[in-house]
Amino acid sequence: MIGVELVKMLRRPRTWVTIGLLNGLPTLVAILLALTDLGPRPGTGPAFLSAVLSDGTLFPLAALAIVLPFFLPIAVAVVAGDSVAGEAQAGTLRYVLTRPVGRTHLLFAKLVSVIAFVLLAVLVVAATGYVVGTLLLGDQPLASSVSGTSLTPAQVTGRTVLSILYVVLSMLGVAAIALFLSTTTDSALGAALGALAVLVASSVLFTLDAAAALQPYLPTRYWLAFVDLFRDPILWRDVLRGVLLQIIYVAVFLGASWANFTTKDITS
């Protein structure tokens, strides 16, 4: 069933359109930077963007930092929100379940397919960022940490891999929320928008001083903490809190999805 779900995801035009669009914005930014040579001053603008003018190899991280706040979560919410509700809406869910595919099994396969999509999207964004960055921007091996000291290429590679894993985990939190909503409704759009509403609310509360007490628990709170992996020495505090928080979100919402979906009347 996992194979079937992967085939469904990969053969769907939407998957590739989404990934294409995800790459559009970072590529546009790279072109603009290359043409104008006007990077944001260090410490302002999206993370890493001030450094990429001299070192294009950092651009994959800059690309991830550009898509992470909005584009990537939207894509993940759409795909995960569609996973069960989309099948309900199209009516295929009843035929899948009477094949029969066990409900727990189906949910698991959907989750694997969403994870595969997140990985694919993040890797394509990083790879495109690398290609675009080295082609258009400087490629002096001047890799420097956000703290100003220089990093060896091996350190950059290792920390890039860690960041990608961190971003994937953050997106799994989104996916779990969207998947849960997807099991509660027959509207794929409703599930995706519901998940986005949660994220927007989280972002709004994050900027509000009065919500300080809530902030450590907001799903988006530690999303950009992967930047800390490029400090020298690495600042682990927020990264670890982010990992723990996302694991809790994933566990709670997946549990809720399972409890809801396995006991639900399929009337679609």
Place this chain on the structure above:
Amino acid sequence: MIVTRGLTKRYGAVLAVDDVDLDVRTGDIYGFLGANGSGKTTTVRMLLGLVLATTGKIELFGQAMPHAARSVLPQVGSLVEGPAAYGHLSGRANLSLFDAMGTGGPRRTRRARIDEVLAQVGLTDVGRRAVNAYSLGMRQRLGLAAALLRAPRLLVLDEPTNGLDPQGIREIRELLLQLHAGGTTIFLSSHLLAEVEQMCTRVGVLDRGRLVLQEKLSVLQAPTGRTVVRTPDANRAQALLDGRLERRDGSRLLVRGADAAEVNALLVGGGVRVDELGAERRSLEQVVLAATEGAVPGSVTP
């Protein structure tokens, strides 16, 4: 093959299905009749484990559903509330996905199985086209093809001829009769009386969630013990049949007595000209109407 005991489904305050005891036997073509909203689809969904019963038991092939879904459902082909498919994929690709789902058919023979069911439903020529470009009738056939994958012992079909033209309806009916002849039991849920009357061997009628009738079609349509006479000399016939006449509508007389030949001899002997004469049989429509109006037709269910 399908047995339910006290099957009940309650949605909040609404009793959608109320204490239904279905009995579908091996080799039946079972016509499951009922008006829209009578609970047919909910019942079908409960049989397939999609909707969970509030109370009551379901057995398919003697195994409890939905507990034994993993061993029961691979032997069941179903079409519930219209067909559904992944629109951006071709008919073939859809069947291939459905075939691979769950326990999955063997990959080696998948192609042959798909060719076979496409040919059975008459879609061979358009199998490679995206389903988005299919007409309603073609989608219906594709849904049926998916139900036929893995040669099920039991077909549960909800309105299988929906959206088909008369030619298509006949083709599907012939296909179903052919499958039935090959040993497949068919549970056909429909609101089309004519369809059920033409094909089914047994009939169940659902009315506002209750099973008000379940009987062999041949019993339901057995002679009623009365003879229908059409004659231009109705007044004379009435006098001759004195006391045996049950009803008269113009030139049509309803006479007590199952022996049409005897009635005929009596009338002709008395000089009454007879246009038409025969044993009275109820149409399925009359039976269903009588059953759903609450007046269970005791005269026809021995």
